Amino acid sequence: MLILNYMVQYPQTRFDASFAALSDATRRGVLEQLGRADASITDLAEKFHMTLTGMKKHVGVLERAGLVTTKKVGRVRTCRLGLHRLEEEAAWIERHRRLWAARFDELDKVVEDLHRKEKVDGRKKRE
Amino acid sequence: MDAKRESEPASAKMRTTVERTSERELVVTRTFNAPARIVFEAWTTPDLFIRWWAPKSLGMVLRSCEMDVRVGGGYRLVFGADASNTHAFFGRYVEVKPHTRLAWTNDEGGDEGPVTTVTFEEKGGRTLLVLHELYPSKDALDAAGTGAADALGETFEQLDELLVRLGGRAGRS
Numbered sequence: 388m389l390i391l392n393y394m395v396q397y398p399q400t401r402f403d404a405s406f407a408a409l410s411d412a413t414r415r416g417v418l419e420q421l422g423r424a425d426a427s428i429t430d431l432a433e434k435f436h437m438t439l440t441g442m443k444k445h446v447g448v449l450e451r452a453g454l455v456t457t458k459k460v461g462r463v464r465t466c467r468l469g470l471h472r473l474e475e476e477a478a479w480i481e482r483h484r485r486l487w488a489a490r491f492d493e494l495d496k497v498v499e500d501l502h503r504k505e506k507v508d509g510r511k512k513r514e
Numbered sequence: 515m516d517a518k519r520e521s522e523p524a525s526a527k528m529r530t531t532v533e534r535t536s537e538r539e540l541v542v543t544r545t546f547n548a549p550a551r552i553v554f555e556a557w558t559t560p561d562l563f564i565r566w567w568a569p570k571s572l573g574m575v576l577r578s579c580e581m582d583v584r585v586g587g588g589y590r591l592v593f594g595a596d597a598s599n600t601h602a603f604f605g606r607y608v609e610v611k612p613h614t615r616l617a618w619t620n621d622e623g624g625d626e627g628p629v630t631t632v633t634f635e636e637k638g639g640r641t642l643l644v645l646h647e648l649y650p651s652k653d654a655l656d657a658a659g660t661g662a663a664d665a666l667g668e669t670f671e672q673l674d675e676l677l678v679r680l681g682g683r684a685g686r687s
Contacts, residue, residue, distance in 0.1 A: 480532055483540065483658075486572065487645070488530040491544045493566035495528075497556045498548045505552065 408452035413437070414445050418454060418468070425467040428457075537652035540628075542645040550636035551613045553643060557632065558583045558616065568593065585610050589618065626654040 408414055413435055420426060420434065432442035446466055449455035456469045528545045535541050546553050556562045560579045568576035574593060577600060581589040587607050594600030602622060609617035614634055620627030628647040635642045649655040 479656075480534065483542070484530060484532040486569075487532060487542045487544070489569035489571050490566055491528070491530050491546075491643075493569050494553070494556055495546065497562050497565050498546050498552050501552045501555060501562070502548045 404452040405454065408448050408454055411445070411448075414449055417442075417445060417449060417466075421455060421466055421468050425465055427463045427465050429463070431466065534655070538649045538655055540647045540649075540655060540658075542647075544643050546641045546643060547639075548641060549639060550634040550641045553641045554613045554616070554634050567591070583607055583610055583616075623654075625650060626657070628654070628658075 409418075416435060417431055420431065426434075428439060428442050428446055431437075431446070432439050435442065437445075446455060446457060449466075450457060450469070453469045455466050457464050457466045459465075528547070530542065530544045532540065532542050556566065558581065560581050563581065564576050564579045567579070568574035575595050576591060577594055577597075578592045579589075581587070583589075585607055587610075588604065589607065590602060590604040592600050592602050603620065605619040605621040605627065607616070607618045608629065609615055609631065613636075615631070616634075617629060617631040619629055626649075628649040631646045631648075633644045633646075635644070647655075647658075649658065
């Protein structure tokens with residue numbers, strides 16, 4: 388009954404941003420790279436055989452999706468994996484809570500019907 | 515008195531709490547304004563179960579529901595907006611204590627499914643329901659509810675895999 392796996396319960400906008408960010412092979416590669424170690428935009432540009440400007444654009448997309456954070460120290464902008472994962476934890480609980488709350492609000496109605504019916508039947512029996 | 519309470523709309527909704535109590539456990543609690551036998555009945559009668567398990571507000575459609583509520587008995591739920599695109603959830607009841615306790619396996623995902631236990635505790639005409647899910651591993655619980663994968667197909671599965679891979683790595687560093 389693990390219906391959650393079957394549902395789409397992401398906050399839509401963030402999901403869109405994440406999905407758009409991950410739709411590109413280079414950006415997925417950048418994330419994998421940053422998973423291994425932080426890197427400067429210059430490092431990443433070299434690694435992916437790209438111009439600095441091109442890599443800046445990719446990193447910008449990842450940054451807006453919350454998947455990467457950057458910090459400039461002197462002339463070097465260092466990239467690392469973003470806090471997205473932490474938000475994921477809260478979102479994870481919230482997805483479960485939303486499912487169960489929605490279910491139980493419906494169950495309230497069923498229970499109320501049964502309860503009412505039981506009372507009416509009980510009254511009839513007594514009469 | 516009682517009459518007054520009955521006339522109040524049931525819209526004063528109770529709070530649903532969800533807590534991850536360990537790496538492998540999820541606990542959901544909710545109070546219902548009715549005796550345990552009624553809540554239990556709604557949970558174990560297919561015609562009633564089908565009315566609430568797949569809330570329309572979440573865009574879910576439960577097409578069919580079979581349940582043989584006794585220890586060792588099976589259940590099978592089929593979801594899907596149309597007949598050509600359905601998804602089945604199934605398992606077995608491992609504990610059945612009328613009005614008190616119900617537990618079942620979730621077998622659609624092979625070995626990764628949890629055992630779900632629900633207890634119904636009646637107090638003053640109300641029922642405190644506690645649903646407990648015990649997963650075989652941390653990873654299995656992490657993956658529950660991440661998504662999208664089944665609904666949107668391969669692309670999202672890849673996305674999920676990537677996020678899990680990245681997360682795993684970030685977690686270890």
